[in-house]
Amino acid sequence: DGGITQSPKYLFRKEGQNVTLSCEQNLNHDAMYWYRQDPGQGLRLIYYSQIVNDFQKGDIAEGYSVSREKKESFPLTVTSAQKNPTAFYLCASRQGRWTNNQPQHFGDGTRLSIL
């Protein structure tokens, strides 16, 4: 079955440590996204990528980094510069540009907590 896989489901970070959240899709989608979800804040866009080797900052990119070396993979690194990383992180993908009526497909999320 095609879908989006996020791992791990739960992740703990020590102060000053970088951590990487994995997102893999086998839907052959061009576009991939990372959102952060906090209570009462809805989904806020961190980074998105419309094509391999290209990505754009979203609304809250500070303290995060991404790469898009392969079409199916869009890992998110939460750096030590992100002072409040505790949140639920959602990865999404969609078919891509010029297919704007296609919705996003979401992974099951990663819950990141500070130790």
Add this chain to the structure above:
Amino acid sequence: AQTVTQSQPEMSVQEAETVTLSCTYDTSENNYYLFWYKQPPSRQMILVIRQEAYKQQNATENRFSVNFQKAAKSFSLKISDSQLGDTAMYFCAFMKLTSGDDKIIFGKGTRLHILP
């Protein structure tokens, strides 16, 4: 920049009743898409319904329908004959059509409780 506003942080209705969730958005674009997503306690995001701005007819999906008022920039979701399984967070989302831009903007959500 586009913004999406959901003015009802939380709502409760009795099972079998009809409920309407509101969503307004701000954009200078003429062509765009609007979506409603549902996030149950499992936190999985599920597409409920979508609407193309160029279509006059309101979208419907079984018990779910929208009231799309383009001039007023309003996109409300109506759930008829509500069921316990409809209990979830509901997010309204906007995506512009031009330039192949894939950025999608979400509202802050409405938490809906269906009471037995």
